[in-house]
Amino acid sequence: MEQYFVKEIINSDKFxxxxxxxxxxxxxxxxxxxxxxxxLVDPSEKLYAATIDEIDSENNNILTSIELVNRPSTEMPVDVTVACSLSKKDKIEWITQKSTELGAKTIIFFDSKYSIMKWKTNVVEKKLARLQEIAKNAAQQSKRRIIPEVIYVNKLADLLKYQAEANLVAYEESAKQGEISRLGQTLNQSPKSVLCAFGPEGGFAPDEIDFLNQNDFVSVGLGPRIMRAETAPMYFLSVLSYKYELTVK
Amino acid sequence: MEQYFVKEIINSDKFxxxxxxxxxxxxxxxxxxxxxxxxLVDPSEKLYAATIDEIDSENNNILTSIELVNRPSTEMPVDVTVACSLSKKDKIEWITQKSTELGAKTIIFFDSKYSIMKWKTNVVEKKLARLQEIAKNAAQQSKRRIIPEVIYVNKLADLLKYQAEANLVAYEESAKQGEISRLGQTLNQSPKSVLCAFGPEGGFAPDEIDFLNQNDFVSVGLGPRIMRAETAPMYFLSVLSYKYELTVK
Incomplete structure (x- = not known):
């Protein structure tokens, strides 16, 4: 049965x-x-079964009777932000959809030195609206309780505004140097919120990595294989779900 | 620097x-x-640096001087097979590419009751060749040492031929019932090979799950969110990489 987000709090047995x-x-x-x-899922993240009483095609609305459904939340126990370098339209749409399915709470796109794309100021609003719509549809389909927020920042420094308790940057050079333990170490500390930044296809510039490291972003390797820019955030989100939702305590 | 697979074993300092x-x-x-x-990576999974001595455009070949590169393998320490229900062309191409990036050794597509696609016998060879080409390109790009094999079986029963030491089936109903520990339990046993079967968008039919369970496929939940058919194998492969390549012993 399909699920829809509604914008008002449901507080009666009719909606x-x-x-x-x-x-x-x-x-x-x-x-x-x-x-x-x-x-229906309302802004309080509660899930309701809504029985359709009447479809009013004149006023384009649907009258329903409401019953609370007591089902565990489908949200991750940790707030996860993926911050991805701007890329082509189909890639960022894909990242938005998949990150939503995989449980991200916030999805940030940012400009970086080797990004192959840049958004002009006058298109940002329209592009974000489109991505937000994709996030909403994916959240409904994957039965989430919230719609992830999609954010754009036009310079790397602005990422700092969104820092979490644990901040990471996926760094290919770390992987090449055989760095295999920092991601696990960070996750073992059970931070309440985690942000991970992912560079573009061409990677971060060295001074970008320096800037992030100086601002408490820990460089982590994500295994020995080179992943495309859009694959790395999926790897990261899957690992967080496994670690916090599937691992026996 | 880019990597290419060659079909012959490299056994001299010229190639x-x-x-x-x-x-x-x-x-x-x-x-x-x-x-x-x-x-260059040869069939013995060794990596070589090849310095171009001559590009012979008349005979369409390239003469090189060879040096062995001592770099750790990028292959997973466990042989992983993902078996995915047949789906639309773009989805299976996508699954093939991403599963290769994420380290699968074998990628099987199979017909199941609720698959929305079926391959006619006369197109199988051509379709597999195309997927094998995608796997090769993705393996080169992600710096793998092998090209995953792409296989098609036209009935679920034929999956049994490819069984591994640990066999799993991702089952939404398991997730709904709050099953969260079987994947971790299986991985903790450090099997040498793992196969996981993934159903189509509409899920497996109950008798298909029964059949798999009777043949030693353990039903596992992959977290509380509903993933699209193509997302679940990525989740699974990412988790295996984390577990076997990034987790501190």
Whole structure:
């Protein structure tokens, strides 16, 4: 059964779904009828089963009866931010979708020296809106309780605003030098929040790595194979899920 | 510096690169000149630095001087097979590329009840050749020592031929029931080889799960979020790399 995010807190046993896109998806795409059940997640991250009482096609809204569903949250026990160097449209859309499926809370795109793309100021808003839409759809599909926030910063220094308790930078040179233990060491400390920065296809410039290291970003290797820029964040998120959601205490 | 697989064992300090595609890539695409160095991996999984002595454009081959490079292997210490239900062309190409980057040794595609695709017998060879080419390119790019083998089986039962020491099936219902420990338990036993089967978007049919379970495939949950069919194998491979390549003993 599909899940939709709603923007208002659900605080009664009746709820009216009135967002145009959600209405369209339920009534037109999925062709739900009275009596069908859809799942709703509200801003308090609670999950509700909503039985459709009436599809009002004149006012484009759906009246439902609400029941709280007591199911464990699907959110990671640690707040994870992936910060990825700007790349081509299809790659950043893909990173947004997959990072959402894999549990990221925040997805940052940033300009770096060897980025092959740069966003002009006048397109940032539109591009972020599109990525935010992709994140919303992926979050609904993967049954998340929140929609990850997608952020753009036009210089590496602005990443510091979003620093977490543990800050990492995936660094190919670390991997080449056989660095294999820092990621595990960091995760073993069970930080409440983790941010990892990922460079572009051409890697970070040495002074970018220096800047990040000086600002408490620990360089970590992610294994001996060279991963494409979009693959490394997936590796990282999968490892965090395994470590914090699947590993027997 | 880029890496190429060669089909013959390198057993002298001179080597002639004569595969058409490799010749073209080195001489035409990358426009290498005499004195440039490229890396070669031979079927014994050894890595060599090859200094270009002559680019012979008449005979389409490249004469090189060879030096063994003593660098640790980039192969996982465990043989990993991902077996994925057949899906659309772009998805299986994507799975092949990413599974190669993430270290799979064997990539199997199989027909299952809820697969949205089926390959006709007369296209199998061509499709596998295309996927094998993608695996080769990804293996070169990610600096692997082997090219993963891509295999197609047209029924689930034929998967049994490829069973490993530990056999798993990623099962959404296991995840829903809060199963979080079997993957870790299996990996803690340090099997020499692991195979994990992944169902299609619509999941495995219950009798398919029964069949796999009866044949020693252990159902494992991969965390609380619903992943798309192509994302789950990436999660699995990332976890194995972390567990066997990055975790401090």
């Amino acid at each position: 009216t779904i009135d967002e145009a896109e959600t209405f369209k998806h339920i009534a037109k795409v999925m062709r739900h009828k009275t009596g069908d059940i859809v799942y | 002639t690169i004569d595969e058409a595609e490799t010749f073209k890539h080195i001489a035409k695409v990358m426009r290498h000149k005499t004195g440039d160095i490229v890396y």
